[in-house]
Amino acid sequence: MHSAIAELPLVIIRRDGDVPMHCQLSAAMRGAILRGELAPGTRLPSTRALSLELGVSRNTVIAAYDQLYAEGFTEAQRGRGTRVVSPLPEVVLRLHRVSAPLPSGDVRAPAGPGGSTGGWLATHDPDGPLAFSVGVPALDQFPFTLWSRLAGRRLRQGARELFDYGDLAGYPPLRTAIAEYLGIARGIGCRPEQVMVTLGAQQALDLAARLILRSGDSVLIEDPSYPGVRDVLDNLGVELIPVPVDGEGMRIQDGDRTRPARMAYVTPSHQFPLGVTMSLERRMELLEWARSADAWIVEDDYDSAYCYGGRPLPALHALDTSGRVLYIGTFSTVLFPGLRIGYVIVPAALAQEFPGMRPSLGGSPPHVLQAALCDFVRAGHFAQHVRRMRGLYVERRSSLLNALARYLGEVVQVVHTNTGMHLAGFLPEPLDDACIAAEARRHGVSVLPLKPLYIGPAARPGLVMGFAAADRDAITAGVQTLAAVIESMGKGL
Numbered sequence: 001m002h003s004a005i006a007e008l009p010l011v012i013i014r015r016d017g018d019v020p021m022h023c024q025l026s027a028a029m030r031g032a033i034l035r036g037e038l039a040p041g042t043r044l045p046s047t048r049a050l051s052l053e054l055g056v057s058r059n060t061v062i063a064a065y066d067q068l069y070a071e072g073f074t075e076a077q078r079g080r081g082t083r084v085v086s087p088l089p090e091v092v093l094r095l096h097r098v099s100a101p102l103p104s105g106d107v108r109a110p111a112g113p114g115g116s117t118g119g120w121l122a123t124h125d126p127d128g129p130l131a132f133s134v135g136v137p138a139l140d141q142f143p144f145t146l147w148s149r150l151a152g153r154r155l156r157q158g159a160r161e162l163f164d165y166g167d168l169a170g171y172p173p174l175r176t177a178i179a180e181y182l183g184i185a186r187g188i189g190c191r192p193e194q195v196m197v198t199l200g201a202q203q204a205l206d207l208a209a210r211l212i213l214r215s216g217d218s219v220l221i222e223d224p225s226y227p228g229v230r231d232v233l234d235n236l237g238v239e240l241i242p243v244p245v246d247g248e249g250m251r252i253q254d255g256d257r258t259r260p261a262r263m264a265y266v267t268p269s270h271q272f273p274l275g276v277t278m279s280l281e282r283r284m285e286l287l288e289w290a291r292s293a294d295a296w297i298v299e300d301d302y303d304s305a306y307c308y309g310g311r312p313l314p315a316l317h318a319l320d321t322s323g324r325v326l327y328i329g330t331f332s333t334v335l336f337p338g339l340r341i342g343y344v345i346v347p348a349a350l351a352q353e354f355p356g357m358r359p360s361l362g363g364s365p366p367h368v369l370q371a372a373l374c375d376f377v378r379a380g381h382f383a384q385h386v387r388r389m390r391g392l393y394v395e396r397r398s399s400l401l402n403a404l405a406r407y408l409g410e411v412v413q414v415v416h417t418n419t420g421m422h423l424a425g426f427l428p429e430p431l432d433d434a435c436i437a438a439e440a441r442r443h444g445v446s447v448l449p450l451k452p453l454y455i456g457p458a459a460r461p462g463l464v465m466g467f468a469a470a471d472r473d474a475i476t477a478g479v480q481t482l483a484a485v486i487e488s489m490g491k492g493l
C-alpha cells in the first residue's frame, strides 16, 4: 500500500472555466482511478498537502474528496487517511464503464468563456429564476393576463401576414414603435429601417459581430465582460483585447494600442458585470477612438430602463456623429426573457446588409408575438410597466444592500451604482467565487462568480447578484444562505 502526490496524474485546474474547481479535481481523480493510475488501496494525499501542491483552497480538495467518497471510489478510516477502495465494487465499475464511442465527425461544441459550456444562455436556471438570477426581471409582477389577452387577440385574428415568414428585419410597425421609444427614452435618432428585430440581444450581438468582423480581427472588450458576447466572439475566432474597467467604465486609454481593433464592445449604461456607468468623458474618448481607428462600437444597452438617480447619461449612439455605433436593446430585461425579442439599431450605411444575413439564421422572431408586443407598447402598457418596475427594483435593491450589509458586511465589498438589475461585490482572496456559486446553487441560490468573467490578469473574486427576480423575503433568505456558504468555504483557509 502506498500514498504519494507523485502518483497522482497531472491535474490541471482551470480557474477561468465554468466548471467549479472541486468538480474538475474529482473528475481528474475519478478518471485516474478508473484507468488504474491510482490503484485500489492507494492512500490519497492529505487535503492540506494536495491543496498546497495544486495551489487551490483546502475546501476545494475536501469537496472533491467528499464527492469521490459519495460515489464509492474511496474509503476513509480513522488514522489511516483516505484510500482508493480495494477492490473497486463492480457496481461502481459498471456505472463508469466506457461506452461505445460516438460516431466520429467534425462536431464542435460552442465555446463559452473558459471552455465548451454551451454558452451563457445555457447557464440560466431551467426551472425558473432563483434569488439572485442575473438578467431576469420580476416575473411575478408581469401582467400576464393582459399580455395573453393581447397575444390571444392577434392569434385569433389570424392576419395572414403574421403567419407567413414576414419581413426579415422584423414586423414593420414594431420597428417604428421601437424607433419612437428610443427617441423619447434614450435620445436616439434613427429611422425604422435601421431597426432590426432580433431573437433577444444575444442574436443582435451575433449579427452585429458577423457583419463587422472577420476571423482574425481584434476586438476591444471590457474586462470583466458579459459572457454572452464572449460566446459570440469566441465562435467567430476573433482576438479579444481586454481593456480594464474602473469607476468611470472602460479605460480606453489603457487598451493595447499596438494591435488595431476593428470593434469595441461596451455596456456604458450599466457595465456588465461591475455595474458602473461610463462617464461622459469616457464616452467621448471612445467615440474619438472609433473615429481615429476607423472602427465600430457595439453598445449593449441591456437594462438602461432602470436608472434610480435622475436621468441616465445619453447613449453613445445619441452622441455619435459619425455613424459608428450599433446600438443593442432587449425586451428580456423589461418584460420577460422567454419572449426572446431584442433589437439592434444599425448605422444607415449597414442597414441594407442586415436583412440579407437573416435567412441563414432562421429569420426574425415570430411576427405574431412582435405584433402583440407592438400593441403592448402602443397602448402605453410598456411605459407603465417600466415605471412600476423601477419603483419595485429600488425596494428590492435596497433589500439586497441591507441584507448584504447585515450578514456579509465584513466580507462582500459592494460596487455601488444606481442603475440596472444587479449588483456586484468583491470577495477577499483566496475565497473561491466559482466554488461559492456552485455550492450556493446546490442550496437554491443563484449567483454569478466574478473571477471567470475576467480575461486579463487583474481578475478579482466576487459575486454578481440580480435583485429584480426575488421579493424581499427571498432576498434576505438568499443572503443568509450565501453567508452560510461563504462561512463554510472560508473555514480552513
Ligand SMILES: Cc1ncc(COP(=O)(O)O)c(C=O)c1O
Pocket: 134, 135, 136, 199, 200, 201, 202, 203, 226, 228, 267, 272, 300, 302, 329, 330, 331, 332, 333, 337, 341, 342
Ligand atoms: C449584458 C447583457 N446583454 C444582453 C442581455 C440580454 O440578452 P437577451 O436579450 O438575449 O435575453 C443580458 C441579460 O442578462 C445582459 O446581461
